Amino acid sequence: MIINIDKDICTGCRECAEVCPASAIEGEKGKPQEINYDKCVMCGQCIQKCKSYVSLIDHGVGVYEAKRAERNLPASVKEPLFAAYSNCNLDKVKAALADKDTITVVQCAPAVRVGIAEDFGGELGTVAARKMAAALRKIGFDRVYDTNFEADLTIMEEGTELIKRVTEGGTLPMFTSCCPAWVSYLERNYPELKEHLSTCKSPQQMGSIFKTYGAEIDQFDPAKMFVVSVMPCTCKEFECNREEMNSSGYQDVDVAITTRELAYLIKDMDIDFNALPDEDFDQPLGLYSGAGTIFGVTGGVMEAAIRTGYELITGKPIPAVDVSAVRGSDIFRTATLQVGDIELKVGIVTGLKNVAPVLEALKAGKLDLHFIEVMTCPVGCVSGGGQPKLLLDSERDAAYQARTKGTYAHDAELPIRKSHENPAIKKIYDEYLLEPNGEKSHHLLHTKYCTGENNFKK
Structure with a gap:
């Protein structure tokens, strides 16, 4: 299983149960807890909250090393090992890197760049995108790409899909499908509402372009390519192993590791992260x-x-690139935006614990919205279960605020701020995909979610 609780370490404080958005952690207070895997959405918030641990100092070398070996962690790891933890996939990554016949490709999610520096003593919210690219190249990956490119690709596909649903009478409201924990929750608890999900894959899974378009550009044999995702999310491992994620003709993404695991790998390879020069991601799939x-x-x-939908509909520049009406951290907020002749009604759900009333309102016919974003973690991916662990509760809010601030600052400093203006996005449509929501795009970048039973049994 992806998320685990070690009964030898758990003290039964039940703080993990308090933050679990799916009520999947069960047990009596003062006794080791268990995860109900029929409910677990693999978000990893229990990992962020857990305070029960084994350490070298308190428990001795023998106990510590035994637990470290059980979790398949590198020998260089010396930090406390907490009762709640996720799988470590670094052995798969190292094996691929060591195989001279394997072409290794890595992509990094947006939230990783505002978290990774914390594991090397950096200030909370430090944007370390280019230093991270340098680290990945030094580790030995053949291509260092960026999931932000695929996020831009997602907007082209998802924005076009939304416009079609609004103007041609499709299923509304349309929910975002970027968060695999949210998708898992919907499949298990509200399968009758699956048609409301966008058919777009998440940015990670739009990595199908690596073994297709990317392979063509570099004249790589896709059968020899091994794609690694660095994600702030523990559920991304589940997502990349879903049975439908193989539209490239191969498993689209071979393995997902967390921000924490990338830090382990950098330290294990004795790379001085802070001394690295700034480097760019590889082009064109890193722009x-x-x-x-x-x-x-x-x-x-x-x-x-x-930002993109407004311009696709009206043919005019959006009056303000910063859409402040949808920013914030309220548990459920709505806004109405005038987009040409359309009054676009949108909603944002922050934290999976807050989605059930929204879904019940939809079932009751009381939800008058066109488009709804749902993120499982408290303030989105910057607070994901795979991000650097915050040992003190008092640090949590400050870290989330700093990572959010760093993200918006990075957005503001970039020369291009709209997905459809990304020249690499224009290039992939001109040369390969032809048009958003077209035949080729639908094959590679969209999916139809099953009930998930086969996936959940893995």
């Missing part, structure tokens, strides 16, 4: 806009979609 960057914060997907 991104500010719209792609803000996917990492709550409301960011919505804002990115509005």
Whole structure:
């Protein structure tokens, strides 16, 4: 299983149960807790909250090393090992890197760049995109790409899909499908509402372009390519192993690791992260806009979609690139935006715990909205279960605010802030995909979610 609770370490404080958005953690107070995997959405918030641990100092070398080995962690890891933890996939990554016949490709999610520096003593919210690119290149990846590019691609596909649904009478409201924990929750608890999900894959899974378009550009054999995703999210491992994620003709993304695991790998390879020069991601699949960057914060997907959707509908520049009406952290907020002749009604759900009333309102016919973003984690991906662990509750709000601030600052400083203005996005449509929501795009970049039962049994 992707998320685990070690009964030898758990003290039964039940703080993990308090933050679990799916009520999947069960047990009596003062006794080891268990995860009900029929409910778990693999978001990893329990991992962020857990305070029960084994350490070298308190428990001794033997106990610590045994637990570290059980979790398949590198020998270089010396930090406390907490009761709640996720799988470590670094052995798969290292094996691929060591195989001279394997072409290794890595992509990094938007939220990773505002979290990774924390594991190397950086200030909260430090934007370390270019230093991270340098680290990945030094690790030995053959291509260093950016999931922000695929976030821009998602906007082109999702924005076009929304416009079609609004103007041609499709299923509304349309929900975003970028967050795999949210999708998992809907499949399990409200399967009758699946048609409301966007058919777009998440930015990670739009990595199908690596073994198709990317392989053609570089004349790589896709059968020899191994794609690694660095994600702030523990559920991304589940997503890349879903049975339908193989539209490239292969498994589209071979393995997902977390921000924390990338930090482990950098330290294990004795790389001085802070001393690295700034480097760019490889082109063209590493070029991104500010719209792609803000996917990492709550409301960011919505804002990115509005920036492009407005211009696709009206043919005119959006009056203000910063769409402040959808920013914030309220648990459920709505806004009405005038987009040409359309009064576009949107909603943003921050935190999966807050989505059930919205879904019940939809079932009751009381939800008058066109487009709804849902993110499982407290303030979006910057607070994901795979981000650097915050040991003190008092640090949490400050870290989330700093990561959010860093994300918006990165957006503001980029020369391109709208997905449709990204020249690499224009290039992939001109040369390969032809048009958003076209035949080729639908094959590679869209999916039809099953009930998930086969996926959940893995």
